[in-house]
Amino acid sequence: MVSFILKINSRRTTSYWTICVLFVNKKNAIKHMFLQCSSVITFWHEFYSWWTKNTNENINLADSERLYGLIQPYKYQQVLSLALVITKYFIYRCTLAQEPLLFSLFDLQFHENIFIERYIAIKNKSAKVFNDKWHPFILKNVYSIHLTCTLLPLPPPYSTL
Numbered sequence: 001m002v003s004f005i006l007k008i009n010s011r012r013t014t015s016y017w018t019i020c021v022l023f024v025n026k027k028n029a030i031k032h033m034f035l036q037c038s039s040v041i042t043f044w045h046e047f048y049s050w051w052t053k054n055t056n057e058n059i060n061l062a063d064s065e066r067l068y069g070l071i072q073p074y075k076y077q078q079v080l081s082l083a084l085v086i087t088k089y090f091i092y093r094c095t096l097a098q099e100p101l102l103f104s105l106f107d108l109q110f111h112e113n114i115f116i117e118r119y120i121a122i123k124n125k126s127a128k129v130f131n132d133k134w135h136p137f138i139l140k141n142v143y144s145i146h147l148t149c150t151l152l153p154l155p156p157p158y159s160t161l
């Protein structure tokens with residue numbers, strides 16, 4: 001197996017080909033990278049627990065949903081869709097860079113997206129839309145505490161509720 005990796009590496013200068021023999025060897029490389037590689041399987045387990053911890057919703061996504069998008073209705077459809085896009089970009093980038101799939105890093109990137117939407121919501125004065133969409137991830141989440149991403153203050157009449 002090592003000699004195979006070395007052979008691949010000598011032919012291709014891009015270093016990511018060394019990350020996983022199966023990834024190089026398999027016809028279905030995309031499926032392997034996003035769903036079947038042992039490190040990605042662990043990552044998905046962490047993703048599911050993270051989702052349940054934040055939303056109290058148990059999910060078990062089909063391969064096609066993880067690859068192409070959601071089919072079933074979920075409680076936080078929009079957020080889950082966005083999380084899946086970020087997940088795949090994260091896995092792809094880690095694979096290219098030959099870096100481990102650290103879930104805490106993914107979580108950080110996910111929260112960066114919340115910050116961007118928060119900024120847009122402030123500019124658009126759409127606090128309620130923002131809060132309704134993101135509240136599971138910015139109220140009770142221990143990861144988010146250090147990121148200080150908070151709910152936006154609502155204009156009247158919501159502020160009096």
Ligand SMILES: [Zn+2]
Nearest residue numbers: 020022037038
């Ligand atoms: Zn693999």
